[in-house]
Amino acid sequence: MSSQVVKTTEELVQPILEKKNLELVDIEYVKEGKNWFLRVYIDKEGGIDISECGEVSEHLSEKLDEVDPIPEAYFLEVSSPGVERPLKTAEDFTKSVNKNVYVKLFEPINGEKVYEGILVDFSNNTVTIEYKLKTQKKQVEIPFDKIAKARIAVVL
Template identity: 40%
Template sequence: MGRREIEERLFADFEPLARSAGVELLDVEMLSENKMTVLRATIYRPEGITLDDCARAQRILSDRLDETDPIPGSYSLEVSSPGIERVLRRPKEFVIYRGEPCQVNLFAPKDGKRVFEGRLVELAVEPDGGETVVIEVDDEAGRRGKSTGGKSEFKGSNAQVNGRKTEPVPGDRAGGRRLVSFDRKNVSKVKLLYRDERFKKGRN
């Protein structure tokens, strides 16, 4: 069984257990650190994660691992909060963090750029099953309502991505805005951007 398959099985197994502990499971990663296998479970609550939350979830998930023993060899379990510049991996994270500042890094450039910053709008699932990352960026062309030359078009308070209407994200609406979409296959990572003045309890 490959690493990704193990992560998916553990996530499906752990998710209801985490909810029973009063937290939401964001992700499970199997990592190699100092030649040791580490299972890292990331948990979330809107009001913030405490040490007690981590300890409670750790006990529940550790007991489950003792029952199922899903990984051959020795490993350790870590339970942690998301951190302030989290890289988003799972669809549920794009829902939880909608409207938050983020950075999108690309494998191949779009409009001559590999890095874009804006507010997270959504991870859209297209009719063919593909996924599209959508962010909202400041833009003079957006304020004038002109086409951006890509897949996104800003029209007043709403916008369209690939012909699908998308509601504006929460936040300061001053100035021009436009939506920019990226084929997820070309996205190397989507990272939250939290600076000191924007730090929120739910992300610590």
């Protein structure tokens, strides 16, 4: 059910975003407590503002009312992915070279399942991260299909 809602929402929102030169980052359909939330994360080069989120929300809400793919009551939220935006596609990784990233793996590489450091390269479906181990700089190459979750990491 959840994956069908996400798929239908993606089909409905994509033309709206294309008209406005916006990018779909992620869609979630989740239950929190007794409430359902349909969250659509959008972005563009240089960031997105609240009025753009509002416009997309309004247009998407109309489309969702027409198609009515969700039987239960839910809250629609359209927002920016924030500074720790998720990295899901090869394009996301390519755009994030030289940025600090957090990557969680399905299975360990060199005994570790989590890496945080600078994304120095993404090519041939391999993510290369430079990270610090105590005082030494090291690099790890991670096959794209071994990544469970990844996001931009804010360094404080």
